[in-house]
Amino acid sequence: MIEVKNVHQSYGDTEVLRGVNLIIPENQVTALIGANGAGKSTLLNVITRLVSLRDGAVFLDGRDMASMKSLEIARTIGVLKQTHHISIRISIDDLVAFGRYPHSRGRLTEVDRAMIDEAIAYLRLEDIRGKYIDELSGGQRQRAYIAMVLAQDTKYMFLDEPLNNMDIHFSVEIMRILSRLVRDMGKTVVIVVHDINFAAAYADHIIAMKDGTIAAEGSADRIITKEILDDIFGFNFNIAEVAGRKVCLYFSDEPS
Numbered sequence: 327m328i329e330v331k332n333v334h335q336s337y338g339d340t341e342v343l344r345g346v347n348l349i350i351p352e353n354q355v356t357a358l359i360g361a362n363g364a365g366k367s368t369l370l371n372v373i374t375r376l377v378s379l380r381d382g383a384v385f386l387d388g389r390d391m392a393s394m395k396s397l398e399i400a401r402t403i404g405v406l407k408q409t410h411h412i413s414i415r416i417s418i419d420d421l422v423a424f425g426r427y428p429h430s431r432g433r434l435t436e437v438d439r440a441m442i443d444e445a446i447a448y449l450r451l452e453d454i455r456g457k458y459i460d461e462l463s464g465g466q467r468q469r470a471y472i473a474m475v476l477a478q479d480t481k482y483m484f485l486d487e488p489l490n491n492m493d494i495h496f497s498v499e500i501m502r503i504l505s506r507l508v509r510d511m512g513k514t515v516v517i518v519v520h521d522i523n524f525a526a527a528y529a530d531h532i533i534a535m536k537d538g539t540i541a542a543e544g545s546a547d548r549i550i551t552k553e554i555l556d557d558i559f560g561f562n563f564n565i566a567e568v569a570g571r572k573v574c575l576y577f578s579d580e581p582s
């Protein structure tokens with residue numbers, strides 16, 4: 327379990343996380359939703375220590391992360407950032423092998439190689455695994471980065487907009503893979519997702535952010551309501567039910 331306690335974060339004078347308290351339940355898919363600029367990536371970056379915490383505390387399985395070493399954290403938490411900046415020319419194979427670094431420290435064992443092969447197969451990248459990252463389509467590149475995080479084989483996986491650039495087929499496939507990792511392998515997955523219908527369909531737990539705070543959290547049934555979504559996105563939603571699932575429609579011309 328990850329516990330976030332009274333976290334504040336600022337860039338310059340602007341406070342972008344304003345006293346966040348939350349628990350990320352184990353062995354579930356948690357979706358972080360909210361408008362652009364709500365603080366989702368900042369929260370994810372603070373929890374995974376991509377940026378250092380200004381005020382508050384994050385506990386990883388009961389331990390204050392401030393007292394943990396980077397290597398220990400990298401063996402426990404895998405992160406897919408929202409944007410990737412990679413300046414060296416490497417192949418998919420090499421990128422995915424990077425995911426093993428916290429375990430292999432650069433010397434790949436048979437186990438490491440098996441994990442790399444498995445991650446590449448999971449993301450259906452076998453046929454192009456020798457290709458360079460800068461030669462891939464946006465969706466293929468995104469899949470390669472997800473494979474890298476998968477190969478890291480951590481208990482917790484944080485993925486910031488993993489469905490970016492992904493076609494519908496792969497979006498569904500990725501969500502199924504993540505559900506399977508949770509169900510069959512005991513992982514805990516946190517994703518930032520803009521398509522609320524994906525959150526509604528695949529997340530066990532939804533955290534809705536607004537202006538640097540947690541506006542609402544709970545099961546999809548509790549969060550996917552017109553009242554909560556209209557408030558979070560400043561929009562006029564229609565919520566329908568199709569085949570027993572909640573579906574959000576957002577094509578209304580009516581003002582909110």
Ligand SMILES: Nc1ncnc2c1ncn2[C@@H]1O[C@H](COP(=O)(O)OP(=O)(O)OP(=O)(O)O)[C@@H](O)[C@H]1O
Nearest residue numbers: 337338342360361362363364365366367368369408
């Ligand atoms: N490195 C930075 N320096 C200054 N301000 C930043 C920085 N990163 C984010 N911010 C600001 O912090 C606020 C929260 O940004 P954040 O990236 O966490 O939002 P988000 O919810 O992930 O949005 P999006 O859906 O657009 O990715 C925004 O107002 C943003 O402009």
Ligand SMILES: [Mg+2]
Nearest residue numbers: 366367368408
């Ligand atoms: Mg973001």
